[in-house]
Amino acid sequence: MEPILEVKNLTKNFGGLCAVSNVSMTINQGELIGLIGPNGAGKTTLFNLLTGVYEPSSGLIELNEDGQKIQLGGLKPYKITSYGISRTFQNIRLFKAMTVLENVKVAMHKNVRYGTIAAILRLPSYYSEEKWVEEKACELLKEVGLYSKRNEMATNLPYGEQRRLEIARALAIHPKILFLDEPAAGMNPQETADLTKLIHHIREKYKLTVILIEHDMSLVMNICERIYVLDYGKMIANGSPEEIKNNEFVIKAYLGEEI
Amino acid sequence: MIQFLQQMINGLSLGSIYALIALGYTMVYGIIKLINFAHGDIYMLGAFTAFYATTFFHLNFFVALIIAMLLCGVLGVLIERIAYKPLRHATRITALITAMGVSYVLEYTMQYFAGSDVKTFPTDLLENTAFSLGGVRITMMQIYIFVITIILMVLLTYIVNKTKMGRAMRAVSVDEDAAKLMGINVDTTISFTFFLGSCLAGVAGVLVGVYYNSINPLMGMTPGLKAFIAAVFGGIGNIPGAMIGGLFIGIAETLVTAYGSSLYKDAIVYVILILVLILKPDGLLGKNVKEKV
Amino acid sequence: MRKEYLSKENIAWLLLAVGAFVLCSLLMNLGIINSYYQITLYNICINIILAVSLNLVIGICGQFSLGHAGFMCIGAYAAGIITKMMPNFGGFMIGILVGFAISALVALIVSVPTLRLRGDYLAIATLGFAEIIRILVQNMKITNGAAGLNGIPQLTSWPLLMIGVVISIMIVCNFTHSAPGRACISIREDEIASEAMGINTTKYKVIAFVIGALLASLAGALYACNFYVIKPNQFTFNKSIDILVMVVFGGMGSMTSSVIAAIVIGIINMVLANFSEIRMIIYGLALVAIMIFKPTGLLGQRELSFKKLFASRKGDK
Numbered sequence: 001m002e003p004i005l006e007v008k009n010l011t012k013n014f015g016g017l018c019a020v021s022n023v024s025m026t027i028n029q030g031e032l033i034g035l036i037g038p039n040g041a042g043k044t045t046l047f048n049l050l051t052g053v054y055e056p057s058s059g060l061i062e063l064n065e066d067g068q069k070i071q072l073g074g075l076k077p078y079k080i081t082s083y084g085i086s087r088t089f090q091n092i093r094l095f096k097a098m099t100v101l102e103n104v105k106v107a108m109h110k111n112v113r114y115g116t117i118a119a120i121l122r123l124p125s126y127y128s129e130e131k132w133v134e135e136k137a138c139e140l141l142k143e144v145g146l147y148s149k150r151n152e153m154a155t156n157l158p159y160g161e162q163r164r165l166e167i168a169r170a171l172a173i174h175p176k177i178l179f180l181d182e183p184a185a186g187m188n189p190q191e192t193a194d195l196t197k198l199i200h201h202i203r204e205k206y207k208l209t210v211i212l213i214e215h216d217m218s219l220v221m222n223i224c225e226r227i228y229v230l231d232y233g234k235m236i237a238n239g240s241p242e243e244i245k246n247n248e249f250v251i252k253a254y255l256g257e258e259i
Numbered sequence: 260m261i262q263f264l265q266q267m268i269n270g271l272s273l274g275s276i277y278a279l280i281a282l283g284y285t286m287v288y289g290i291i292k293l294i295n296f297a298h299g300d301i302y303m304l305g306a307f308t309a310f311y312a313t314t315f316f317h318l319n320f321f322v323a324l325i326i327a328m329l330l331c332g333v334l335g336v337l338i339e340r341i342a343y344k345p346l347r348h349a350t351r352i353t354a355l356i357t358a359m360g361v362s363y364v365l366e367y368t369m370q371y372f373a374g375s376d377v378k379t380f381p382t383d384l385l386e387n388t389a390f391s392l393g394g395v396r397i398t399m400m401q402i403y404i405f406v407i408t409i410i411l412m413v414l415l416t417y418i419v420n421k422t423k424m425g426r427a428m429r430a431v432s433v434d435e436d437a438a439k440l441m442g443i444n445v446d447t448t449i450s451f452t453f454f455l456g457s458c459l460a461g462v463a464g465v466l467v468g469v470y471y472n473s474i475n476p477l478m479g480m481t482p483g484l485k486a487f488i489a490a491v492f493g494g495i496g497n498i499p500g501a502m503i504g505g506l507f508i509g510i511a512e513t514l515v516t517a518y519g520s521s522l523y524k525d526a527i528v529y530v531i532l533i534l535v536l537i538l539k540p541d542g543l544l545g546k547n548v549k550e551k552v
Numbered sequence: 553m554r555k556e557y558l559s560k561e562n563i564a565w566l567l568l569a570v571g572a573f574v575l576c577s578l579l580m581n582l583g584i585i586n587s588y589y590q591i592t593l594y595n596i597c598i599n600i601i602l603a604v605s606l607n608l609v610i611g612i613c614g615q616f617s618l619g620h621a622g623f624m625c626i627g628a629y630a631a632g633i634i635t636k637m638m639p640n641f642g643g644f645m646i647g648i649l650v651g652f653a654i655s656a657l658v659a660l661i662v663s664v665p666t667l668r669l670r671g672d673y674l675a676i677a678t679l680g681f682a683e684i685i686r687i688l689v690q691n692m693k694i695t696n697g698a699a700g701l702n703g704i705p706q707l708t709s710w711p712l713l714m715i716g717v718v719i720s721i722m723i724v725c726n727f728t729h730s731a732p733g734r735a736c737i738s739i740r741e742d743e744i745a746s747e748a749m750g751i752n753t754t755k756y757k758v759i760a761f762v763i764g765a766l767l768a769s770l771a772g773a774l775y776a777c778n779f780y781v782i783k784p785n786q787f788t789f790n791k792s793i794d795i796l797v798m799v800v801f802g803g804m805g806s807m808t809s810s811v812i813a814a815i816v817i818g819i820i821n822m823v824l825a826n827f828s829e830i831r832m833i834i835y836g837l838a839l840v841a842i843m844i845f846k847p848t849g850l851l852g853q854r855e856l857s858f859k860k861l862f863a864s865r866k867g868d869k
Contacts, residue, residue: 051748081750089748095741097805097853098734105731106738107749112731116759119730120723126730127556133731173750294672345844351672352616353847356800359793360839367832375829487676526687529680536677537665 003064004029004209005050005177010059010073012042012049019045021233022059027177032203033211034224036244038253041230043213044090047179051087052077082110086175088166090182090213096155100146100165103154104137107172137172143205144168144198160191164198171202178202180212184219192216196223221245229253261394266517267510272401272470274509275408279463280486281493281501282415283335283456289432289496290452292351296358297338299483300365301457305331305464306380306474307369313381320384320469324407328461335457336450344446362480370476377475380468404466411459412502418455419498428452432496481525485512488532494545503543561858573714580710589822594778596818597713598771601720603798603810605767608724610796611804612733613760614740615667616675618792622682623765625787626658627651627772629689632701632782639705644777651769658685659765660758667757679789690784700783701776708778716774720767725807727763736760740805797835800842803849808856813849 007025011018020042027033035043048054050061052075061072063083072080086107095103112133114125141147144164149157154165163183170178183199184192196219203210214220220227221241229237229244231253237244244250280302287295305327312323342361346354389398419425427448430438439445467482468474489508493500508528515527535542576593579585585593602620609617631647638646658681666677689695696702727733735756738746747753776782798817802809824831842849 053744053748076752077744077747078750078752081748087748089745093742093745093748095738095745097741098737102734102737106734106746106751109731109735110750114731116727116730116732116763119732120726122557122726129731169749292672294676342840342844346847349843349847352675353843355616355672355675356796357840357843359796360836360843363793363832363836363839365836367829367836371829371833484679488680491673491676520691522691523687526684529684529687532680533666533677533684536669536673540669540673 002029006062008060011057013057019233023235031209032225034220034227035213037230042233043230047181052080084176086170086173087179088170088181092162094154099151100154101137101150103169104140104172105133107169108133140168140172160187177209182213184216264395266513270510270513272404274506275404276463276466277486277489277509278502278505279459281489281505283460284487285490285495285501286452286456293354297361298460299479300362301331301335302460302464303479305461306468309465309468324465327465328458331461332454332458335453339450339453366476377473380472384469424451485528488528491542492535494542497544500542500544560862564858569718592818592822596815597717598775599814600717600811601767601771602795603814604720604724604807605764606795607799607810609760609764612728613736615757616671617678618675619678619682620768620795621787621791622685623655623768624772625685626655627769628776628782629695631773632704632776635705635777644707648773651773652766655765655769656762659762663758663761686784686787702781704776704780708774803851805853806851806855809851
C-alpha cells in the first residue's frame with residue numbers, strides 16, 4: 001500500500017488558541033480511517049484544514065497523485081476538490097431551496113463541459129451535457145436510496161436522509177478521498193446500521209479512501225481499519241481499533257486521569 | 260499652515276456630527292447586526308423637531324435640543340418595535356430592505372407634511388461670535404458642537420462601560436441567547452440601544468441645523484450614509500471606532516473641499532469606504548469574526 | 553438537436569412574446585394606448601429589463617447589489633453621447649456596444665474586490681461604487697455635467713424595446729437553468745458548501761454580476777434614446793432602490809414575478825404620478841410590510857413554466 005495523503009506537522013492557530021498542533025498523519029490508498037477525540041479536540045478543524053476551509057499556520061498537506069506530490073496546504077477549497085477530495089459537513093450544509101436532484105447536479109459541476117455562453121445560447125453541447133448530468137445524478141440517488149424523492153426540496157427531507165444526500169453530493173464530484181464529518185450524528189441504531197452498509201458499499205464500488213469523524217464508538221470500532229485520536233489539538237495515538245481500545249493515553253483522554 | 264489648521268477645525272466640527280450619527284449605527288449593528296438605513300432620517304427628524312420647537316414655540320435652544328433628543332429616542336424605539344423586532348432572526352438582507360422601507364416612510368411622510376422646500380433654521384439661537392487663535396478662526400457655534408459632542412460621548416462611554424444596562428448591551432451583542440439565559444431582558448436591552456443611538460442622531464440633527472442653517476426632509480440620506488461609512492471605517496460595532504471614524508471622515512471631506520474640489524467631496528467618502536472594505540474589512544479597531552464551519 | 557429547440561414549451565413562449573407584441577402594437581395603432589400610456593408602457597419594458605437583471609444578481613446568485621443604477625447610468629450616457637454624434641440606427645448599436653464594454657469593465661473592477669464581502673457589506677460597497685460613477689459623470693465635460701444631455705435622438709422603437717425585453721429574459725432564464733446557473737444558486741444557498749463541491753465561487757459571482765451589469769446598461773441605452781434627456785441625478789441610489797423594490801415585491805429568484813412586479817409598479821406609478829410623495833410613502837410601507845409578513849415576495853419563487861404546465865396536463869389525463 002502506498003500513501004495517498006500525507007500530513008506533516010500541521011498546525012493551526014486562532015489568535016492565541018492552538019486548535020491543531022503539530023499533527024502528522026499518513027493515509028494509505030483505499031483505507032477506511034477513523035478520527036476520534038473528545039469534544040473540542042480539533043477534529044473538524046483538521047478536516048477544515050485538509051479541505052481548504054482554513055489555511056494552515058504551518059505544516060504540509062501532500063497529495064500523491066500518480067507518483068507526483070501535490071501541495072494542498074493553503075489552496076482554495078474548490079481547487080482541493082478538483083484533486084478528488086470531497087467532504088460532508090457536521091452541521092448539514094445542503095442547498096436547502098434546491099431539489100434533491102439539483103443538489104447532486106451542483107456537485108457534478110467540474111465534469112460539465114459547457115460554459116456560460118453555451119448555456120445562454122443553448123448550443124447543442126448544453127442539451128447533450130445536461131442529459132448526461134441528469135442520468136448520472138439519478139444513478140447516484142438510486143445508490144443512496146433517494147431517487148424517489150429527487151424532486152423534493154432538500155430542506156424537506158428527514159434528518160437521516162439529509163445526511164445520505166450529503167454523501168450522494170460528495171460522491172458526485174468523483175472523489176478519491178472522502179471525508180465524512182460525523183455521518184451518524186443524530187441517527188437511530190437502524191439508520192446507523194444502514195449507513196454502515198452504505199459506507200462499505202460506496203467504498204468498494206468507487207475505490208474510495210474514507211476518513212470519518214465519529215462519536216459513535218461502535219460504528220468506528222466496527223468499520224475503521226485504523227484510528228487516529230486527537231486530544232487538545234494533538235495526535236495522541238494511532239493504530240488498529242484493538243490497539244486504540246487499550247491505549248492508556250486514549251483512555252485518559254476520554255475518562256480523565258484517575259482510573 | 261494656518262489655513263490647514265483652520266480646515267482641521269472645520270473638519271472636526273463636521274466630523275463631530277458624523278461621529279454622533281455613526282455611534283447609533285455602530286451600536287445597533289453591534290447588537291442586532293442590522294444596518295439601520297433609517298438612522299439618517301432620525302437625524303433629519305431631530306433637526307425638524309428643533310426647527311419647529313424654536314420657530315413656532317420659541318423655545319430656548321437647549322430646551323429644544325433636549326426635546327429633539329428625547330423625541331428621536333422614543334421614535335427610534337417605536338421603529339425598532341414595529342418594524343425590526345418581527346425580523347430579528349430573519350436574514351440580514353431582509354432586515355436591510357425593511358430599514359430602507361422605514362427610511363422611505365420617514366423621509367416622504369416628512370416631505371408630505373413639511374413640503375420639500377429647504378427651511379431656514381433661525382440664526383439667533385446661539386451666540387455666534389468668533390475667536391481668533393493665532394489666525395485660526397473658531398466660532399462659538401463650533402465650540403458648542405465640540406462641548407456637546409464630548410459630553411455626550413463621555414456619557415455614552417460611561418453608560419456602556421459602567422452601568423448595568425451597558426453591561427447587558429455588551430452581553431447581548433456578544434451572544435443574545437446566552438444573555439437571555441443569564442436573565443437579561445433582551446428586548447428591553449435592544450430597545451434601549453435604539454433609544455441611545457437615536458438620541459445621539461437627534462442631537463446631531465439639531466447641531467447641523469444651527470451650524471448650516473438649512474434643513475430639508477431628504478437631508479438625512481447622504482450624512483446617514485457617510486456616518487455609516489465612518490462606523491465601518493472605525494470597525495463597525497466598536498464605539499471608540501465610530502468616534503474616530505466620524506472625525507476622520509469629517510476631516511477628509513473638509514480637506515478635499517478646501518484643497519481639491521467640492522464636487523468630489525462625496526466621492527472621496529465612498530472611495531474611503533471601498534478602500535477600507537478591501538484592505539481592512541473589519542475596520543480600524545474591529546475584530547475579525549469568521550463563520551463557523 | 554432540432555427537436556429541443558422546437559419543443560412545445562418553446563413554441564408556447566414564442567407565441568406569448570409575439571402575442572404581447574402584436575396586442576400592444578394593435579392597441580397603440582388604435583389609439584387605445586395613447587401617447588401618455590405609451591410612456592408608461594415603454595417605462596415598464598425598461599424596468600422589466602432592469603428588474604430581471606438585478607434579480608439574477610440578488611435572487612439567483614444571492615449577491616446583494618445596490619449599484620444597479622450605476623450600470624444603467626453608464627449605458628444611458630454611452631448611448632446618449634454616441635447617438636448625438638451619429639443619430640441613426642448604426643450609432644445606436646455602437647452606443648449600446650460601447651456601453652456594454654464600459655459596463656463590463658467597470659463590473660469587473662467593482663466585483664473582483666467587493667464580491668468577497670458578505671451580504672450587507674457588499675450592498676454598501678456596490679452603493680458606493682454606483683455613487684462614484686454618478687459623481688464622475690456629474691463632473692465630466694463629455695457628459696455635460698450636472699445639466700445632463702439634451703436632445704438625444706429618439707431611436708428606441710417599440711419593436712426594438714420588445715426585442716430587448718425578450719432577449720434579456722431569455723439570457724437570464726437560460727443562464728439560470730444551466731450548470732453555471734446552478735452554481736450561482738448554490739452560492740446563494742450556502743457558499744461554503746458550494747466551494748466544497750468544487751465551484752469557483754468568485755468566478756460565478758463575477759459572471760452573474762457582469763451579466764446583470766450588461767443588461768442594466770442595455771436598459772440605460774434604451775432609456776436614453778427614448779426620453780431625449782438624461783441627467784446624473786436620475787441615477788442616484790434611489791433608482792437602485794426602485795429596481796430593488798420590483799425584485800423584492802415579486803419575489804427574489806423568480807423572473808416571472810419580477811416581470812409582473814415591473815408591470816404592476818409601472819401602472820401604480822402612472823396612477824400616482826401626481827402624488828409622488830404618497831407614492832414613496834406607500835413604497836416604504838409596502839417594503840416593510842412585505843418583509844415582515846411575506847419576505848419571499850408576493851409570488852415567492854414560483855415561475856411560470858410551460859414545461860410543468862404541459863407535464864401536469866398530461867398527468868391529468
